[in-house]
Amino acid sequence: VLSGVNVGVAFLEPKGTVAWCNPALATALGVRPEELQEASLLPFVVPASRREVKRAFVRAIRGESASVVASCRCKGDVISSVELVFRSIFVAGSLAGVVVVAQRAGLLPGQTLSEEVLTPMHELVAHALHRMANVVQASLAKGSAGKGGATGLRDGMAQVAQEVQRLGVFFRLHGPGLVAVDLNQLVTGLEPEIRSLLPTGVRLVVRPWAGPAVVRGDGEQLALLVHGLVEASVECLHGGAGTxxxxVEQLAGGVCRLAVSDTGEVFSGQEELRSVLPARLRARALASCVARRHLGEAGFRERAGFGFRVWVDLPPVLSAVPVGEVEKPRPGKVLIVDDEAAIREGLAFLLRSEGYEALEASNGREALALYDADPQGIALVVLDLVMPEMDGREVYAELMRRKNPPRVLLATGYHPGNDPSLASALVLVKPFSADAFLEVVRRLVSPSSSQA
Structure with a gap:
């Protein structure tokens, strides 16, 4: 949701460093989003305003609402008067961090943005963090009780990685990866799985459109949207009876609507119905994320006594959607490029245990030297984007200039869907499970014949 708004937004860890920021903030400051990761925003505030900004951040850490107008150094060394709105995020009673909204003073009421944009995002992220916390807690409990030990912890971390990947799918921006998706086939294909997950007493109705309903879409994201919306609907039925x-519907101009409705309660201001609000906000946030990626529109309707409906309107396929050719796996080595030794060594160990020959490089210059020493022998480069000396974008550009460039898999914490220089790159967003990583590698590289 926040990737698409035209004001700057960042999520700060309790120590004040940036865990995530949206493109609007990075653009205003003249940097890339990943360059702000684990950095402080304070250097962009002029010294005379830093004390007030620190005080506002401390108030937010304490759970208070806080805002301040400060002079900030933006792109091109332009000094602007910026309103900073701070809002703390608590998950399971513990402080997870602080969301800060930065906008030119006087342009947009901070409270309006906070309530209308940050609240749905908060519920979406808080729900994902809650699920992850439960998985970690269960794994730790099993380990303490001597049940499962390392195996249980490994399985738990794989589930956490899956949850993070799931959340990352929703935050993809529009860009590469959209193909022709038949919405009728999508919803009918998901029906058996969804039906098996519903509690007793909840009735599922799947209603495909009578005619063609093909859109240009991200099939994985649309499938997760349906799952997420159904899950939110079940919460609002409180596990009881309902539908x-x-x-799938078709509107004027061939626009296709993917909608999920339920007969559950809606939040109409009564205190006794407040329990349904987080699920309703989460459903709206999910729909907004998907609409953003597909250049469509999201909407919702809630009426007391009639339940809730949320939908995404998706543009139709007007011409053939190009789909990349499925190439056969190439024989050769895999070059792992990452400045984090634990990640690099772990992936290399995993590949070797599966019969692949793996090389390691801790920075971009070392990676190019290794590749140029054996260009015919390296079939795949697994590349991190954020590295010292020479970052992943520079390495990728250099590899693409080679006469016979290798296949490149970007293994990064940021999905670069809005970066045209990486538009054709294959991406695996961290954290990913061992199975997910190996599945991609198997499609691209054949194991060494001597070890297979």
Missing amino acids: VEVA
């Missing part, structure tokens, strides 16, 4: 409907 959830998944429908």
Whole structure:
């Protein structure tokens, strides 16, 4: 949701460093989003305003609402008067961090942005963090009780990685990876799995459109959207009797609507119905994320006594959607490029245990030297984007200039879907499970014949 707004937004860890920021903030400051990761925003505030900004951040850490107008150094060394709105995020009673909204003073009421944009995002992220916390807690409990030990912890971390990947899918921006998706086939294919997950007493109705309903879409994201919306609907039924409907409809101009409705309670201001609010906000945030990627529109309707409906309107396929050719795996080595030794060595060990020959490089210059020493022998480069000396973008550009460039898999914490220089790159967003990593590698590289 926040990737698409035109004001700057960042999520700060309790110590004050940036865990995530949206493109609007990075652009205003004249940097890339990943360059702000684990950095402080304070250097962009002029010294005379830093004391007030620190005080506002401390108030937010304490759980208070806080805002301040400060002079900040923006792109091109332009000094601007910026309103900073701070809002703390608590998960399971513990402080997870602080969201800060930066906007030119006087342009947009901070409270309006905070309530209308940050609240749905907060519920979406808080729900994902809650699920991850439960998985970690269960794994730790099993380990303490001597049940499962290392195996249980490994399985738990794989589930956490899966949850983070799931959240990352929703935050993809529009860009590469959209193909022709038949919404009718999508919803009918998901029906058996969804039905098996519903509690007793909840009735599922799947209503595909009578005619063609093909859109240019991200099939993985659309499938997760349906799952997420159904899950939110079930929460608002409180596990009791009710109906959830998944429908595909066609509107004027061939626009296709993917909608999920339920007969659950809606939040109409009564205190006793407040429990349904997080799920309703989460559903709206999910729909907004998907609409953003597909250049469509999201909407919702809630009426007391009639339940809730949320939908995404998706543009139709007007011409053939190009789909990349499926190439056969190439024989050769895999070059792992990452400045984090634990990540680099772990991936290399995993590949070797599966019969692949792996090389390691801790920075971009070392990676190019290794590749140029054996260009015919390296079939795949697994490349991190954020590295010292020479970052992943520079390495990728250099590799693409080679006469016969290798296949490149970007293994990064940021999905570069909005970066045209990486538009054709294959991406695996961290954290990913061992199975997910190996699945991609197997599609691209054949194991060494001597070890297979």
